[in-house]
Amino acid sequence: MAAFSLNSLPVPPSKHQKAAECSHVDGGLKPIVVTGNPPTFVSAPGRRIVAVGDLHGDLAQTRCALELAGVLSSDGQDLWIGGETILVQLGDILDRGEDEIAILSLLRSLNIQAKSDGGAVFQVNGNHETMNVEGDFRFVDPRAFDECIDFLEYLNEHEGNWKDAFVGWINVCERWKENRRMSQNYWNRWNLMKRQKGIIARSTLLRPGGPLACELAHHAVVLKVDDWIFCHGGLLPHHVVYGIERMNKEVSHWMQGFSEDDNYSLEIPFIATRGYDSVVWNRLYSRDCVDRKYQSWQISSIVEETLQAIGAKGMVVGHTPQYNGVNCRYNQRIWCIDIGMSSGVLNSRPEVLEIKDNKARVLRDQSYLFGELEAMDYL
Numbered sequence: 001m002a003a004f005s006l007n008s009l010p011v012p013p014s015k016h017q018k019a020a021e022c023s024h025v026d027g028g029l030k031p032i033v034v035t036g037n038p039p040t041f042v043s044a045p046g047r048r049i050v051a052v053g054d055l056h057g058d059l060a061q062t063r064c065a066l067e068l069a070g071v072l073s074s075d076g077q078d079l080w081i082g083g084e085t086i087l088v089q090l091g092d093i094l095d096r097g098e099d100e101i102a103i104l105s106l107l108r109s110l111n112i113q114a115k116s117d118g119g120a121v122f123q124v125n126g127n128h129e130t131m132n133v134e135g136d137f138r139f140v141d142p143r144a145f146d147e148c149i150d151f152l153e154y155l156n157e158h159e160g161n162w163k164d165a166f167v168g169w170i171n172v173c174e175r176w177k178e179n180r181r182m183s184q185n186y187w188n189r190w191n192l193m194k195r196q197k198g199i200i201a202r203s204t205l206l207r208p209g210g211p212l213a214c215e216l217a218h219h220a221v222v223l224k225v226d227d228w229i230f231c232h233g234g235l236l237p238h239h240v241v242y243g244i245e246r247m248n249k250e251v252s253h254w255m256q257g258f259s260e261d262d263n264y265s266l267e268i269p270f271i272a273t274r275g276y277d278s279v280v281w282n283r284l285y286s287r288d289c290v291d292r293k294y295q296s297w298q299i300s301s302i303v304e305e306t307l308q309a310i311g312a313k314g315m316v317v318g319h320t321p322q323y324n325g326v327n328c329r330y331n332q333r334i335w336c337i338d339i340g341m342s343s344g345v346l347n348s349r350p351e352v353l354e355i356k357d358n359k360a361r362v363l364r365d366q367s368y369l370f371g372e373l374e375a376m377d378y379l
Contacts, residue, residue: 029084032120038218038252039122040245042086042225047119049086049225049355050363051335053318053326054126056342057097057144059173062106065341065350068363071110071119078106078170080113086225087114090318090337091126091232091280096344098143098177101151104215105170112167123219125251126232126318127280130273132206133213133255137199141344145198150176152201155211162211209257217255220248221272221279227313227358233282234317234334237302239271240309247272247279285329286320286336300330307333314360316353326351326362335360 035041050069055062066072071082089107094100111121128139151169154176158165205212222244223230239247250269272279284299294302307315314333321340325348328335337353340346352363 029118032086032118034120036220036245036248038220038248039223040220040248042120042122042223044086044120044226047084047086048082049088049228050082051088051090051230051316051337051353051355053090053338053351054092054321054340054342054345055089055097055103056092056095056128056344057100057103057141058342058344059097059099059102059106061341061343061347061350062099062103064365065352066110068350068365069352069354071114078109080110080117080119082114082117082119084118085114086119087121088223088225088230088316089121089123090230090316091124092128092318092338093123093126094132095128095139095144096141097342098141098147099173100144101147101166101212102170102173104212105166105168105173108215109167109170122223122225122230124223124230124232125216125219125221125280127273129216130251130268130280132202133208133216134268134273135203135207137202140202142195142198145195145202146180147173147177148201148205149198150180152204162215166215207257208255213255213257217252220244221251222248224310224312227311228355229307229310229312229315231315231317232280233278233319234285235279235306235310235315236277236282236284237305237309239279240306242271244310280319283320285315285334286317286322286338296330300333303330303333313358321346321348325364326353328360332360 029046033043067074073079155165316335318338326337339348
């Protein structure tokens with residue numbers, strides 16, 4: 001499988017090679033090896049893994065979660081302090097909040113920094129990423145349309161240099177936001193002309209083949225890091241039979257706007273992005289008991305079949321807000337980590353999942369707790 005650069009996402013080749021994403025070997029750890037374009041299989045032996053759930057455009061809560069995870073500096077400089085840690089974000093950065101591009105920019109910047117320290121940042125796309133590429137803007141915060149307008153102007157100032165503008169946006173987004181608010185020409189959110197301008201800007205960025213859609217195409221819908229599966233909704237046995245690398249490629253090709261002339265189909269990959277049992281929409285593992293049509297033992301059987309087929313010991317999912325915080329189910333095989341931390345959802349306290357030596361524990365802000373960090377060994 002082919003290696004890919006941070007500067008651009010090349011047309012995926014017909015044959016693939018293994019690619020070492022870094023060569024930093026401090027402390028005797030082997031290099032991180034990534035297979036797939038977009039990344040599908042990651043070998044990172046001995047490294048600490050932290051997983052963060054749905055963020056939905058809330059930059060302040062994102063920073064809190066990353067600080068809690070021990071990978072982001074708390075001095076406002078947005079520096080990577082995670083060393084050789086692997087950070088995985090479970091998708092749904094888009095919609096319901098105003099700082100979507102800023103969060104994507106922050107994660108991209110942290111990934112660049114992490115690689116120099118022997119770590120890495122991975123993202124998987126969720127249903128709200130695929131919805132926006134499809135042109136479904138029903139859940140977009142009005143202020144997020146403003147961010148799209150501002151970012152396009154900022155990109156033009158950089159003469160279309162995508163990497164510089166995208167990575168640098170996290171450093172200037174607050175200033176642009178403040179300038180917009182102070183402007184005498186700032187329209188209220190119900191102004192029709194402003195709304196149309198925002199929709200055009202967002203469509204320009206996120207349509208298949210658009211620059212932000214191509215940025216999202218860097219990311220998988222299913223990621224396997226060592227013995228753990230990470231996906232937004234949930235992996236099922238028929239997904240494994242279809243092939244997770246195949247799904248990742250098809251979604252990436254669709255987001256990049258490849259046509260039949262490129263020997264790729266522009267059709268939306270149904271098994272990955274559409275339907276109640278698709279990878280980004282599946283709630284079988286994460287919904288409450290009263291909502292399930294299957295018995296617990298039946299779901300446990302599906303979980304075991306899926307994990308055995310893919311050669312994994314556990315699965316981490318987002319998508320469905322957990323009112324009682326991050327939790328594990330089905331003999332500790334499934335970890336549900338979407339706790340609705342965005343102010344556009346539940347505005348709940350940030351929580352992250354930490355995995356070390358195949359043991360998982362929930363990290364919560366101590367200011368919310370009377371006791372120690374809750375920990376659950378993985379069996």
